[in-house]
Amino acid sequence: MKKIILEDGTILTGEGFGSDREVFGEIVFQTGMTGYQEVMSDPSYCGQIITFTYPLIGNYGVNRDDFETIFPSLFGVVVKEHCEFPSNFRNEESIDSFLKSRDIPGISGVDTRYLTKVIRKNGTMKAMIVNGDRDPEEVLKKMNSSDLPIDQVPRVSTVKPYVIPHRGERIVVIDYGIKSGLLRAFTERNCHITVVPYNTSAEEIMRQKPDGVFLSNGPGDPAHIPEATATVEKLIGKVPIFGVCMGHHIIARACGATTSKLHFGHRGVNQPVFDVKTERTYMTSQNHGYSVDDNSIMSTELKVTEYSLNDRTVEALEHTKHPVFSVQYHPESTPGPEDTGHLFEKFLNNIRQEKGVRKYV
């Protein structure tokens, strides 16, 4: 028997699966009905324990193709039921065996509907998955005196630069914890990619003579990587820039806007966003716990171009003077809808316009 114990005193019991280790992290919920493999391997979940709201997880197994990173960094998994005998032509292993091999603990048999309501009401918070015989009072005491990690980006960013060669546009990707899906979006478009660590200087980036700079997704609070903001501040006006999720936060902060923590975040694959110029609604894939403060945009050179239809939070920004834009959501999907894949073409168009070359069609 295992227990999941929340900072607010909520205790739920279940059966352990995956690694047998005890774990401490931030409890969040994810509402996607499919895509658990991509979610479990998305580096933006580093430091978090994910509650899947869909009641059956693992039914189509885990395959070799759908990983978003080689070394998953999420801290734990909470499910209603995990499937022990997956069935799919791509299936290679069960999520139990996958989580065991990566030393990530899970707990099943939990009333995830109730747990999600608790998180929705009280916000994301500290939590521990522990063995059933542990004294909850002791666990709570330990939890209250421990801090959640703040070094997630250094943990998941690449340590050394690497190149994915191609003949197309030369893109420097700043890696705050990049998903493979984003790299694939660029390689599919024949871009020559140089991936650099999160703390690479603006001078070093410009030395690569990039046609454009892409700022990736990544875990944790953007305020914890001030060096990234300082770098992007220097790059704005020198080169076209596109940012996604953490990259969106960094662009906002580099332009003088502020970011803050959401009560329970957006994590799922059917998050509607509204484009104020075209009046179109897009379904998007999202995974974030922070957002850009709308009222901080007025005093910057940015404008808000899209809003969330769920809670009116800022979903996209555009610079009014330079070819710099960003989105809060994931245009690469994986998992989720592909409504906004055209944003990669928009970035390449910005690059070609800067270079005076014909438009990308």
Ligand SMILES: NC(=O)CC[C@H](N)C(=O)O
């Ligand atoms: N997916 C992301 O890049 C998430 C950005 C940031 N870590 C947040 O939680 O808001």
